[in-house]
Amino acid sequence: MLYSRKRDHYPLISIVTVNFNQAHVTCEFIESLNKITYPNIEIIVVDNFSEEDDAIIIKRKYPNIVFVESPINYGFAAGNNYGIMRAKGEYILLLNNDTVVTESFIEPLLDKLERNPGIGAVSSKIRFFHTPDTLQYAGFTEMNPLTIRNFSIGFNEKDKGQYDKDRETAFAHGAAMMLPMRVVKKIGMMSYIFFLYYEEADWCARIKAAGYKIYYVHNSLVYHRESISTGKHSPVKIYYLNRNRIIYMRRNINGKAFYVSLLYLLFVAIPKNTFKFLIKGKFKLFHAYYRAIGWNIKNLWNKEVYENPML
Numbered sequence: 001m002l003y004s005r006k007r008d009h010y011p012l013i014s015i016v017t018v019n020f021n022q023a024h025v026t027c028e029f030i031e032s033l034n035k036i037t038y039p040n041i042e043i044i045v046v047d048n049f050s051e052e053d054d055a056i057i058i059k060r061k062y063p064n065i066v067f068v069e070s071p072i073n074y075g076f077a078a079g080n081n082y083g084i085m086r087a088k089g090e091y092i093l094l095l096n097n098d099t100v101v102t103e104s105f106i107e108p109l110l111d112k113l114e115r116n117p118g119i120g121a122v123s124s125k126i127r128f129f130h131t132p133d134t135l136q137y138a139g140f141t142e143m144n145p146l147t148i149r150n151f152s153i154g155f156n157e158k159d160k161g162q163y164d165k166d167r168e169t170a171f172a173h174g175a176a177m178m179l180p181m182r183v184v185k186k187i188g189m190m191s192y193i194f195f196l197y198y199e200e201a202d203w204c205a206r207i208k209a210a211g212y213k214i215y216y217v218h219n220s221l222v223y224h225r226e227s228i229s230t231g232k233h234s235p236v237k238i239y240y241l242n243r244n245r246i247i248y249m250r251r252n253i254n255g256k257a258f259y260v261s262l263l264y265l266l267f268v269a270i271p272k273n274t275f276k277f278l279i280k281g282k283f284k285l286f287h288a289y290y291r292a293i294g295w296n297i298k299n300l301w302n303k304e305v306y307e308n309p310m311l
Contacts, residue, residue, distance in 0.1 A: 010040040013106060013178075014089030017097045018079035019045055021052040025225070026097040030062050038106040042066060044083040045097075049073040075195030076174075081309060084189055092184060094200075096175040098225040100129060108220040109178045112166065120187075120212025121179040121204060123172040124220035127159060135159050136224055139169035139216040143201065145257040146264050148245045150201075153216075169216045174200030176222040179207070186210060188308040191251070197237075198244035205252045206308065235288035242273075243292035250296075250305060 015033065019026045026045060033043060044066040047055040059067040068082050080094055091110065095101070109122045126137035138154035150170065154163050172179075177200060187206045190199045204214055249261050270293065277286035299305060 007107070010038070011090040011110070012088060013038065013041045013091045013093050013110070014044060014083075014087030014181075015041055015093045015095055016044045016046070016080055016083030016087065017095050018048055018076055018083070019050060019055055019058065019097050020048040020073065020079075021050045022097060023050070023053045023055050023057050026055075026058050027061055029095070029097045029099060029101075030058070030065065032100045035103055036101060036106060037104045038110075041093075041106075042087070042089060044068065044086055046070060046079040046083045048075070048079045074192065077190035077194045077196075077199035078192050080199075081189040081192070084184060084311065087181070089181060091178060091180055093178040094174060094176070095222070096224065098129075099126075099175055100223045100225075101176075102221045102223075105176075105220045105222055106178075108217045112215055112217050113178065113180055116213075116215075118211075118213055119215050120183045120207040120210065121172045121177055122215045122217050122220075123169070123178070124176040124222040125159075125163065125216070125218050126173055126176055126222050126224050129223040129225045132223060133158055135163070136226065137173045137175075137216075138163035138218070139167060140171040140173070142170040143205075143248075143252075145253050146261055147269070148249045148253070148261060163216075164218045166215055166217050166219075168213050170214070171201050171204040172214050175224050176220075183207065183210075183212060185311050188310045191308055193247060193305050193307070194240075194244050196240040196244075198241075198248045202248055202251060205248075233282075233285065235284045238285045239288040239292050241292075242289055243295050246292070246296045247305060 017026065017029060030043060045058055046068040048070050049072050059065065066086055068086055070079065070082060084092055105124055109124065112122050113119055128134045128136050135154035135157050137152045141151045141153065143150045187210050190203050194202065207214060253261050273289055277289060
């Protein structure tokens, strides 16, 4: 997907990615960035205390990148925040390290933001890497205030051009999300409390609360290897998805809607998920699910749940 519009100005774009025990995947990611047409970028790789492989090989192989080593794994949100803190660009582009980008994916994102100062964040069209004709993301629906779930528009559909039009969307996708640095300075960075999952949804909710719009940009294309780090239904994924769904509710659902959502959680979601895990004999997932509930009970009055770190 080539982009032909010429530019007179190429603002610096800081590309931030987080690595955790995936040095070879991150190297493939950087290789794809080395082929892009946009000429003014810095690549910031944050290693989240990888222990299973030697992440320093990334820096050795690509000495021109900014390589940040975290002394401990504080999670995906914190990893991105560390990268943002080191960024010098006028724009921040968050990319998962398990993405492969196309040559001119940056230009449409940048044009959208430059022409529309009321837009606070944009995301690319995302297809699955292993089934490259199949969509993962062409925008998100609004968050259901009852279930605290939303859906990716176009998910698992063959890309036949049915979403080849830019449009406002409820949320950007954290795997390929770009925003102006001025917006980050205004609303703050991702909340550290999430660690993994729901952090970009919460960030987008704050972007919209500040008066900005969020857009899906159809002619920026990225390919994504889904869930390399955590696995499809691992205890880690079950724990953080459910823990953070409740945290999102606590931070973003207000008034009567909050109490309705809480009742749904207590009398529908928890019994349903308990039965599902037990009837299928998935005891590790059952334990992870109840640890997620327990964390929120234990941290019911924890003020850190509501903190937003500023740049």
